[in-house]
Amino acid sequence: MSVLNQKTIKQSITIKGVGLHTGFMTSMKINPGEPNTGIIFKRTDLKKNNYIVPSVFNVSDTTLCTTISNEFGVKVSTIEHLLAAMYVLGLDNALIELDSQEVPIMDGSAKNFVDMIMSTGLEVSDMPLKFIKIEKSVLINKDSKFIKIDKSNITLDIDFEIKYKNPLIGTQQNKVSVYQDDLTDTLNSRTFCLYEDIDKLKKAGLAKGGSLDNAIVVKDKEILNDEGLRNDLEFVNHKILDCIGDIYLSGYKLIGSIKCSQGGHSLTNELLREVFKDKSNFSIFEVKEKSLPHSFINKSLLKSIA
Numbered sequence: 246m247s248v249l250n251q252k253t254i255k256q257s258i259t260i261k262g263v264g265l266h267t268g269f270m271t272s273m274k275i276n277p278g279e280p281n282t283g284i285i286f287k288r289t290d291l292k293k294n295n296y297i298v299p300s301v302f303n304v305s306d307t308t309l310c311t312t313i314s315n316e317f318g319v320k321v322s323t324i325e326h327l328l329a330a331m332y333v334l335g336l337d338n339a340l341i342e343l344d345s346q347e348v349p350i351m352d353g354s355a356k357n358f359v360d361m362i363m364s365t366g367l368e369v370s371d372m373p374l375k376f377i378k379i380e381k382s383v384l385i386n387k388d389s390k391f392i393k394i395d396k397s398n399i400t401l402d403i404d405f406e407i408k409y410k411n412p413l414i415g416t417q418q419n420k421v422s423v424y425q426d427d428l429t430d431t432l433n434s435r436t437f438c439l440y441e442d443i444d445k446l447k448k449a450g451l452a453k454g455g456s457l458d459n460a461i462v463v464k465d466k467e468i469l470n471d472e473g474l475r476n477d478l479e480f481v482n483h484k485i486l487d488c489i490g491d492i493y494l495s496g497y498k499l500i501g502s503i504k505c506s507q508g509g510h511s512l513t514n515e516l517l518r519e520v521f522k523d524k525s526n527f528s529i530f531e532v533k534e535k536s537l538p539h540s541f542i543n544k545s546l547l548k549s550i551a
């Protein structure tokens with residue numbers, strides 16, 4: 246059986262934790278999914294109209310996290326770290342049941358999701374993987390921010406830059422090749438906020454579950470978390486993690502090259518909506534090992550696909 250076929254989780258796993266913004270305690274169960282069904286969310290606290298598909302077009306809010314809604318207005322929020330873990334691990338099909346509206350934040354990174362999925366393992370199906378290949382460049386410019394996507398041969402490259410006035414965060418830039426690089430640092434990087442913004446967030450009804458256990462808090466030149474940073478580029482690496490999760494809302498793995506400066510959930514969503522507006526911007530193909538270029542067969546390079 247080809248390692249380039251679709252995969253699901255071997256057995257159901259349950260993860261419990263608090264939601265970053267709602268503060269609700271949530272129990273989340275990741276169940277195996279049938280080939281070609283993709284990732285589907287189900288709200289078990291509701292009796293009907295409770296399935297929500299993570300799609301670029303179902304994104305209903307991008308304020309500090311990504312929220313998706315179905316046609317009945319039923320939501321699931323803060324899906325991006327979980328989806329990034331699934332993207333990187335190559336988990337293509339799963340039914341995710343939640344008894345509340347927000348995915349648990351865990352430690353603020355994708356680490357716990359990765360550890361739990363890996364400890365259960367993946368099952369390979371007999372259906373080939375599907376990819377979206379970018380054929381034309383698309384650019385979204387907003388004031389000093391931008392995100393753009395270009396063609397690439399077989400890779401998904403993400404080149405991200407952040408610029409903060411805060412001297413400790415400052416300007417950070419990093420580039421990853423999602424199917425080839427070791428993404429441990431990206432997956433382990435936590436969400437962050439400035440100490441002076443906490444009051445504003447709480448007044449806006451956000452970050453009710455936020456604490457030093459699930460976010461890096463920066464006050465001037467100081468990090469308030471005892472453990473400090475997990476890696477030198479943790480801030481920008483977390484933005485790359487968010488970007489991977491948001492890209493998974495395309496439905497399939499992407500082949501393209503992304504460059505972003507000071508973007509986030511909203512800009513990534515705008516970019517993907519623009520890409521999918523015009524069919525000549527992309528193509529969809531199935532990977533058959535026989536038809537792959539020689540360089541792509543090198544499975545040691547295919548960490549996430551394989």
Ligand SMILES: [Zn+2]
Pocket residue numbers: 325326436483487
């Ligand atoms: Zn995030």
